[in-house]
Amino acid sequence: MKNKKKIGEIAFEEYIGKLERIVHKLEEGELTLDESVKAYEEGMNISKICLEKLNKTKKKIEQLVIKGEENYSTKPFSKKEGESKINEL
Amino acid sequence: MESKIYTVSKLNKYIKKIFENDFNLQDIWILGEISNFKLHSSGHMYFVLKDKESQIRCVMFRGNNYNLRFMPGDGMKVKVRGDVSVYEKRGEYQLYVKEIIEAGKGELYLAFERLKVKLKDEGLFSEEIKKKLPLIPHNIAVITSPTGAAIRDVITISLRRFPNLSILVVPSLVQGASAAREIAKKIDFLNRFFKELDFIIIGRGGGSLEELWAFNEEILARSIYSSKIPIVSAVGHETDFTISDFVADLRVPTPSAAAEMTIPDKNNLINNLSLLKSKISRAVKRNIELKTEKLNIASRSLKYQGPENKINQYYQYIDEFNTRLSSRIKHKVELYEEKIKKDSQRLGSLNPWAVIERGYSICRKIPGKEIIKRLNQIEVGTKIEVIISDGRILSKVEKKEAVSN
Numbered sequence: 001m002k003n004k005k006k007i008g009e010i011a012f013e014e015y016i017g018k019l020e021r022i023v024h025k026l027e028e029g030e031l032t033l034d035e036s037v038k039a040y041e042e043g044m045n046i047s048k049i050c051l052e053k054l055n056k057t058k059k060k061i062e063q064l065v066i067k068g069e070e071n072y073s074t075k076p077f078s079k080k081e082g083e084s085k086i087n088e089l
Numbered sequence: 090m091e092s093k094i095y096t097v098s099k100l101n102k103y104i105k106k107i108f109e110n111d112f113n114l115q116d117i118w119i120l121g122e123i124s125n126f127k128l129h130s131s132g133h134m135y136f137v138l139k140d141k142e143s144q145i146r147c148v149m150f151r152g153n154n155y156n157l158r159f160m161p162g163d164g165m166k167v168k169v170r171g172d173v174s175v176y177e178k179r180g181e182y183q184l185y186v187k188e189i190i191e192a193g194k195g196e197l198y199l200a201f202e203r204l205k206v207k208l209k210d211e212g213l214f215s216e217e218i219k220k221k222l223p224l225i226p227h228n229i230a231v232i233t234s235p236t237g238a239a240i241r242d243v244i245t246i247s248l249r250r251f252p253n254l255s256i257l258v259v260p261s262l263v264q265g266a267s268a269a270r271e272i273a274k275k276i277d278f279l280n281r282f283f284k285e286l287d288f289i290i291i292g293r294g295g296g297s298l299e300e301l302w303a304f305n306e307e308i309l310a311r312s313i314y315s316s317k318i319p320i321v322s323a324v325g326h327e328t329d330f331t332i333s334d335f336v337a338d339l340r341v342p343t344p345s346a347a348a349e350m351t352i353p354d355k356n357n358l359i360n361n362l363s364l365l366k367s368k369i370s371r372a373v374k375r376n377i378e379l380k381t382e383k384l385n386i387a388s389r390s391l392k393y394q395g396p397e398n399k400i401n402q403y404y405q406y407i408d409e410f411n412t413r414l415s416s417r418i419k420h421k422v423e424l425y426e427e428k429i430k431k432d433s434q435r436l437g438s439l440n441p442w443a444v445i446e447r448g449y450s451i452c453r454k455i456p457g458k459e460i461i462k463r464l465n466q467i468e469v470g471t472k473i474e475v476i477i478s479d480g481r482i483l484s485k486v487e488k489k490e491a492v493s494n
Binding site for chain 2: 011012013016019020022023026027029031033036037039040043044047050051053054055056057058059060061062063064066072074077
């Protein structure tokens with residue numbers, strides 16, 4: 001499989017997987033109080049990271065303008081019928 | 090001289106063998122016009138294929154014709170694929186048809202099939218090289234016509250599902266002779282200058298085979314294959330596949346479906362996240378409650394089994410012991426007192442002095458103070474003392490005289 005993911009960047013689904021494992025471990029009830037507190041902190045931290053990941057991108061609809069082999073610019077996407085619909089969102 | 094004589098059936102069998110051993114007659118394509126078409130109730134099709142000068146009988150058995158995409162009819166120009174062989178019963182050779190395509194569409198269809206086989210053999214369709222799309226895309230590009238409904242649908246649906254998404258619209262021709270090359274070039278361009286893209290959707294709305302043809306061309310297939318950025322093929326057609334569909338990392342039936350299937354519903358994700366969070370909180374709270382309960386039980390049982398309780402128990406034991414001990418001693422003392430009393434009484438009655446007082450005396454040898462009870466203890470001349478109540482008498486044995494009783 002070709003993989004372009006940057007090293008060190010953990011995918012959202014892996015974080016969700018981690019959260020699910022924490023829930024599972026906590027629900028088993030085998031953890032000591034210390035471990036529970038640590039798991040809780042880790043869980044809250046991960047869900048914070050997840051939310052950040054969900055919110056990190058800014059809405060942007062742009063159109064690519066290619067100028068030759070090496071140059072390009074972008075401009076706001078301006079398809080008239082499309083625009084009115086997009087602006088309703 | 091007699092030449093060899095064959096039966097008719099042997100001859101036909103022999104001829105049939107010759108036909109079947111000739112590869113020029115096996116699995117070949119023939120162009121012609123259908124006439125005399127008959128669909129038998131058995132499901133087999135019989136017809137004649139002809140051109141201006143000649144004709145050949147054809148049969149297409151039910152097992153081969155059930156997936157035909159159209160019903161053949163007289164006058165139709167078609168390409169048929171099949172084997173030439175002999176129907177021995179009638180001694181007629183005929184074409185056993187396996188496939189029929191309409192001649193107009195035939196060129197494209199053949200090209201499609203040839204390319205499909207070629208690219209498949211090269212491994213361009215293999216599942217192992219397909220890249221996974223990230224669950225949360227942030228930056229996506231859409232290569233399509235900027236004026237069609239397709240781009241509008243993609244943008245509308247994508248933003249409804251994930252409102253803060255960055256979409257790069259890459260305008261391109263999507264039909265016509267240069268469309269495939271143009272889309273391919275744009276994929277390459279994005280791979281050079283927009284490496285951060287999570288994936289690229291290429292597509293267009295539905296159309297005829299000719300209109301969708303760009304997505305069946307080799308140049309586009311190769312570009313999709315070599316793209317480092319995952320490609321979603323979204324060509325509007327429900328049933329047939331395009332070559333792009335086979336090569337792409339994900340194939341969806343329409344551009345709208347591309348948005349539905351690749352862009353996650355942000356609300357769902359957030360709800361799911363909240364659910365996990367509250368599950369964690371609840372589990373931790375429960376854990377703490379359980380531990381508190383355990384602590385309470387432990388401290389209760391500690392109190393019960395702890396030193397304070399033990400000491401009190403010992404106190405009580407000691408008290409009890411004391412009571413028991415003192416009553417025992419008292420009893421013993423009383424017993425001794427009783428005994429002493431009795432003994433002293435008995436002792437009093439046994440006191441030899443009391444006896445002597447009454448007139449008895451004790452006779453002892455002088456040396457040794459041995460009390461004389463028998464005659465054989467003394468000799469004549471033995472010095473003795475006789476003890477009486479107020480003193481003693483020193484004397485000497487004069488004579489021994491036994492008493493006979």
